[in-house]
Amino acid sequence: MDIELVTEGLQFPEGPVAMADGSVILTEIQGQRLTRVWPDGRKETVAETGGGPNGAAIGPDGALYITNNGASFQFFEANGLNIPGPTPPEHTGGSIQRVDIKTGAVTTLYSECDGKALVGPNDLVFDKQGGFWFTDHGCSTHDGRKYGALYYALADGSKITRWRDHFVSPNGVGLSPDEKTVYMADTMLGRLWSFDVASPGVLADPLPLQPGNVVCNLPGYQLLDSLAVEAGGKVCVATIINGGVTAFDPDGTTEHYAFPDVIVTNICFGGADMRDAWITASGTGKLYKARWPRPGLKLNFNA
Numbered sequence: 001m002d003i004e005l006v007t008e009g010l011q012f013p014e015g016p017v018a019m020a021d022g023s024v025i026l027t028e029i030q031g032q033r034l035t036r037v038w039p040d041g042r043k044e045t046v047a048e049t050g051g052g053p054n055g056a057a058i059g060p061d062g063a064l065y066i067t068n069n070g071a072s073f074q075f076f077e078a079n080g081l082n083i084p085g086p087t088p089p090e091h092t093g094g095s096i097q098r099v100d101i102k103t104g105a106v107t108t109l110y111s112e113c114d115g116k117a118l119v120g121p122n123d124l125v126f127d128k129q130g131g132f133w134f135t136d137h138g139c140s141t142h143d144g145r146k147y148g149a150l151y152y153a154l155a156d157g158s159k160i161t162r163w164r165d166h167f168v169s170p171n172g173v174g175l176s177p178d179e180k181t182v183y184m185a186d187t188m189l190g191r192l193w194s195f196d197v198a199s200p201g202v203l204a205d206p207l208p209l210q211p212g213n214v215v216c217n218l219p220g221y222q223l224l225d226s227l228a229v230e231a232g233g234k235v236c237v238a239t240i241i242n243g244g245v246t247a248f249d250p251d252g253t254t255e256h257y258a259f260p261d262v263i264v265t266n267i268c269f270g271g272a273d274m275r276d277a278w279i280t281a282s283g284t285g286k287l288y289k290a291r292w293p294r295p296g297l298k299l300n301f302n303a
Contacts, residue, residue, distance in 0.1 A: 001257055006278070006287045007041040012075065012082055013280040013287055014226065015056035015123075017064065018270025020302050024278050025064065025101070026287065027053035030075050030082070034064065034099060037287055047104035049097060054137075055123035055173075055226060055266075059155045060130035062303040063098050065109075067121035070094035072139045081263060081283035087139040093117040096124075096134065096153065101303060109157040116162075119146050123173045123226045126300050129200045130155055133182055135170035145169070150184055152201045163203045164195070164211050172227030172237055172266075176250075177297055183215070185224035185237050191217045192224065192235060192248050216252040218242075226266035229297045231274060236296075238264045238279070245279065259288060269296020 006024070011031035016024050024037045025046055034046040034053060052069040059065045070093050073084035095118060096110040111118055124134035131154050138148035149165035150173070172185040182195045182203070192215040196204040206212055215235070218224070223240035230236060235248045243262040247255045263283030270276050274295035279288045 001290050001293075003259065004289045006039070006289050007037050007043060008284070008286045009043075010035070010280075010282075010285040010287065012084065012265075012282045013285065014054050014265050014282065015066070016266055016268040016278045016280055016287070017056050017058060018268050018276070018278060018302075024268070024270075024287065025056065026280060027056050027066065029054055029069070029073065029084070029282075032071070034066070045104075046101060047099045047106055049099070049106055051094060052120075053097070054121065055134070057124050057126055057132065058299070058301045058303050059098070059126060059132070060301050061155065062101070062301070064101055064303075065124060065126075065132065065155065066097040066099060067124050067134050068095050068097050069120035069122060069137065069139075070118075072120040072137070081261075082285060083263070083283065087120075087141065091139065093119055094121045094136075096121055098155075109155075110153060110160050113151060113160045113162050119148065122148075122171050125174050126155075127175060127179055127200055128300050130301075131201050133173050133175070135173045135184060137169055137171055137187070138167075150182070150195070161201070164206075167211070171225050174227050174229040174235060176229065177231065177233055181250075183227065183229070183235050184212070185227055187223050187225060187240075189217065190222045190224055192237060194250070215250060216248055216254060218246065218254070222246075225264070228267045228269055228277075230269075230292075231295045231297045234294070236267050236277075238266050240264065243281075243283075257290075260284075261286065269298075274298055
């Protein structure tokens with residue numbers, strides 16, 4: 001696979017969104033901002049979000065919606081890599097934000113659900129109805145981890161529902177092409193989950209004693225991050241330690257595409273044929289572009 005370095009010098013990039021004008025808007029978690037990257041590598045700040053902006057997606061109104069973890073990582077350098085570490089003791093939780101791309105204005109939509117604070121919102125995806133599924137990664141503490149969860153919310157800030165909780169480390173989230181399945185990557189388990197959708201924004205009841213369906217557990221020590229879905233239904237999940245992107249077929253088979261960073265965190269698709277893929281290599285602060293072997297799934301909204 002031919003790989004092109006688009007830009008570097010990013011402060012732990014995540015959440016890439018392929019824009020209609022050929023640029024990519026991404027989050028810089030450590031930099032606490034949204035950044036637009038042009039095809040020639042030029043960078044410009046779209047908005048200062050504070051906290052730790054992680055996942056990003058265009059909503060039905062053309063705004064960018066952000067899962068902000070509230071600065072839930074302390075960053076440190078090791079062996080030339082920028083690594084997210086423990087949660088700082090002053091961390092109090094995260095939020096869902098709406099960003100006006102033209103003005104950079106940032107609005108907080110959600111910071112809690114049913115009186116319980118969001119811990120570390122991580123990734124999100126919009127369905128055809130304009131609502132969005134999002135993950136809460138949880139966070140680490142001196143006494144262990146705060147569990148994460150899977151949510152659904154409306155873009156106008158009027159409703160948020162916690163559908164599944166007590167997961168170790170929910171991360172990437174995506175929808176199957178027919179939107180009958182929600183996929184969720186669990187970082188520390190190296191596991192891709194799937195959940196049946198009963199109706200828009202509503203999960204079907206799981207089987208007894210099972211929170212969801214297991215698509216695949218990766219062997220050895222591999223960590224899963226954010227994801228994007230292909231038009232044909234494969235789920236492409238950024239993979240840490242075994243640095244690259246793992247494409248999961250819904251039947252559980254996998255194939256791996258290596259990239260030059262052990263901390264690959266996300267992938268998005270775009271271009272005229274949806275085969276242009278942008279990959280965030282966060283340990284080295286780089287954004288790569290590649291020609292993917294198959295087209296990605298076109299998202300419901302763009303700008």
